[in-house]
Amino acid sequence: MTALFRRRRAVVDGGPGTSGPARVDPRTKNLTKRLRPGDVAVIDHEDLDRVSAEALVACRPAAVLNAARSTSGRYPNLGPGILVEAGIPLVDDLGPAVMSVREGQQLRLEGAEVHTGDRLVAEGTVQDASTVEANLDKAREGLSVQLEAFAVNTMDYVHRERDLLVNGVGVPKVRTTFEGRHALVVVRGYHYKEDLAMLRSYIREYRPLLIGVDGGADAIIEAGLRPDMIVGDMDSVSDKALTSGAEIVVHAYRDGRAPGQRRVEDLGVEHVVFPATGTSEDVAMLLADDLGAELIVAVGTHDTMIEFLDKGRAGMASTFLTRLRVGSKLIDAKGVSRLYRTRISTWQLVILALAGLLALFVALATTNVGQTTFGLAGAWFDDLVNFFRSLVGIAPAPTT
Known part of the structure; x- marks a missing residue:
């Protein structure tokens, strides 16, 4: 983070002139769906995470007002730094009073x-x-405390989900055929857009099954593709994605409660329910593995302690053990866009093309065929010039 601020120490004071209509929502991911440039975002988001901050920056609000503390001290979250780096005024710990502001009400920050x-x-x-x-x-x-909590959570998950992890007990029957195919699991996590774009040639060649985890289904659609399956609790996926024809797998709690099932039923979409502890991305990987996928490619998934804390989860045991279960089938493509980026500029490409044309010209000029071609081209050009001269009443140029 220190390097981030060395690049640009933006001082945000929220001075006179910082104003705009309020857009209010305690859930940041819902707010960003209707937030427009110049609006004032009013949120209630303790420990503002990186993905939410990047979504806010993309909307270009006039300011972000947080009823909660943007950093509580539990772990070093990156969201506040991303907003400050982008030059967006951030005022936090405003208390519940700011959430009483009416939608669209004009706010002024001083x-x-x-x-x-x-x-x-x-x-x-x-x-x-x-x-x-x-x-x-x-x-x-405070990270040492969180690490201890993760260790405890891991043992608890093993006791509760050993039948699912070891024997696949509880995996539902689906109509999508995984056997012998690649499965691309897309989650709206870090750098998911860039990584998905880098995988376009892989998608064209191998035609993997495209599995969107909640909002990951919309990411697939935004990339000009169509999801084959959507897995999740359905709290952050659009109606457009749910009605796109993809098979729907509703992630439910272990006791069978599935808050997202009602929404899917209201849309009249067929679905199956998968009760399991853990995250929806874990459920997607376990499903693909159990049903015979040859390879599982993951984009935007969460696999570090900071990422899980960013996601608001108390532990990462489900993902840790899921990755052990899936084993060598799993290829994590997260961050592939940062691993390789072309360093060739447009001007370098132009110069390279011109050099190639010059080399071709020189090669042709030294051969009989090339000289004959240039002679014919020159004669054709002379005829074309004389034609246009005759159109305007000028005598043709003498031939040599």
Whole structure:
């Protein structure tokens, strides 16, 4: 994070002129669906994560107002730094009063104070490069506690899900055929857009089954593709994706409760229910593995402690053990766009093309065939010039 602020220490003071219509939602991922440039985003998001911050930046709001603390100190989350780096004013710890603002109400930010008209709505803490860095330093001290919690969570998951992990007990029957095929599991995680774009040639050649995990299905559609299957609790996937013809697998709790099932039923879409502990991306991988997928390629999935804390989960045992179960079948494509990027500029390509044409010209000029070709081309050009001269009443040029 320190390097991030060295590149650009943007000081955000939320001074006069920072104003706009309020867009209010306690769930950031829902808010970004309707947030427009110039709006003021009002959220209630403790420990603002990287993916949510990047989605906010893409919407280009005038400011982000957080009722909660953007960094609580549990772990070093990257969201606040991303907003500050983008030059977007961030005021957090405003309290529940700011969530009472009406949708579309005009807000004005003056330092740490939020006003509507002449009324003070709430006062919080302005975040800038220095405060974000200080918060991260304090949060790093709490990682040992989180690591211990992950270890405990892992043992608990083994006890609860050993039949599913070892024998595949509980995996539902689906109509999609996985046997002998590749499966591409897409999650809206870090760098998912860039990584999905880098895999286009692989998708064209191998035609893998495209599995969208909740909002990952929309990512597949945005890339100009169609998902074959959607797995998740259906809280962040669009109706367009759910009605795209993909097979729907609703991830349910172990006791059978499936909050997302009602939504799918209301849309009249056929579906199956998969009760399992863990994350929906784990469920997608276990399903593909158990049904005979030859290879599983994962894009945007979560596999580190920071990423799981960013996701708001108390532990990563499900993913840790799922990856042990899937084993060598799993190819993690997350970050492939950062691993390789072309370093050839447009000008370099132009110069290379010109050099190639020059080499071709020289090669032709030294052969009889090339000289004959150039002679014919020259005669054709002379005829064309004389034709246009005759059109305007000028005598043809003398031939040599």
